[in-house]
Amino acid sequence: MVNAEPLTRAQALAADIESMIADQGLGPGDLIGTMDDFRDRSGYGRATISEAARLLNDRGAVEIRPGRGGGLFVARSNPIVRLRHTLLTVRKMPTTVADAIAVREALEPLIAADAARHRTKKDISDLRKLLTGLKRATGGTDRFMRANWALHERIAEISPNHLAKAVYLSMTRCIGDLAAHAGPDDAARTGDYLRLRLDVHIELVEAIVAGDVARTAAAVERHHAPS
Template identity: 30%
Template sequence: MVPKPTKAASSRAEDIAARLEMEILRSGHPAGTRLGLRTELISRFEVSPGVMNEALRLLRDRELITVKPGPSGGVFTADQPPGVRLGALDLWFQGLTIPPLEIFESRTLLEEMFNNLALQNSTPADHKDIERGLHQMSNSAGDPRGFFEANVEFHRAIANSTGVTVLTSIYHSLVTVLTGALVRAVWTDGHEQTIDHNLRVHGQILEAIRAKDRKRLETATRLHRVDMVSIAQPEKSPAAHIDLSPTGETDDSNVG
């Protein structure tokens, strides 16, 4: 019977697993990249074989690595799917105790509520803050992580304009958790056209709020939901689990 690792050994193994997980996700190595022999990792982290075995077990359980025996074996990266696919953007997260897709779904519902409240409560000064977020998105179109963070700032400005302090505080906490846990962001193939459309839709949200035009806002909100759905893997997108209309009918809009 294999003895269970001690509490101290488990803690050390979890620390090593977390460091290797961060390294794997941030590096963007393709699946099959060799991280080294088990003995090399033991030497690198200066731990016992038992601690390293536990760290590797944790990484295998997270589907981040494979371990192959033999002279040509070692520890290799596995194919890590993104935690969230947001339109043309694939996102990887580390250290979240709640699935990131669930956090994104909560974020989406709060943002749509804030859009409607901003329609009533926002001021011209608020509109300038929202517009700054839109400009930041446009200026970050070449940087996937920067674009995501600018998108957060756009919607944060809308939330701030509502005057609903408790819910705004909850929203700030959600997006702070997401941005803090984000370790990798990558554009999908052919993202340029989708990003152009996404910028136009965010501009429509701003103009609807500025004009206090509820019908225009409803249209822009529907387009925004469609924009968030990944064509390649819609089940990894937050808006894919939310009805696109009051009747639950889906929208056939082409986000391209």
């Protein structure tokens, strides 16, 4: 049996800080501590503390705020956290994934509104078929994610805005390439969770089919909300 490599000091400190957040019941926006606080508590130098902060920031666990009144704060909802709520985990290049999600989410209201305004009978038929596929895929995360990507890509194809569509599809594929499907033992990946995500997508499709732009915007907002 091959033994796992020992944690670096920065990795160990990052793990301690994550435990501190849980033990103290800290929530989004709460101050965890300043650089000086962590130096006094751990005895580590500034370089080690900075590396631990970077690791936690890349995971989406903390926000780093410089200057007076700054320090480490519990992260608010951000792209990496939301990624974990879409049945994916970051495999590599987490900052790049976060940037891709941010761009994709910024474009999604425009893409969805365009779909509501411009959907044709053929588009509606295709969306309903893909939604049926999503319903049938709730038995497993891999199948569900493949069906989920296919549905969103088809929605994007409706938009007459070729530049927005191209960027949106590129970001979607970037996320897929740099992230992996979450493991089946993650509590958020239960059948109930998949059904909840299915309901979100049913409403999105129905709003687009109805041609109701305001309803579609609300559905997109619900789609982005952490579950």
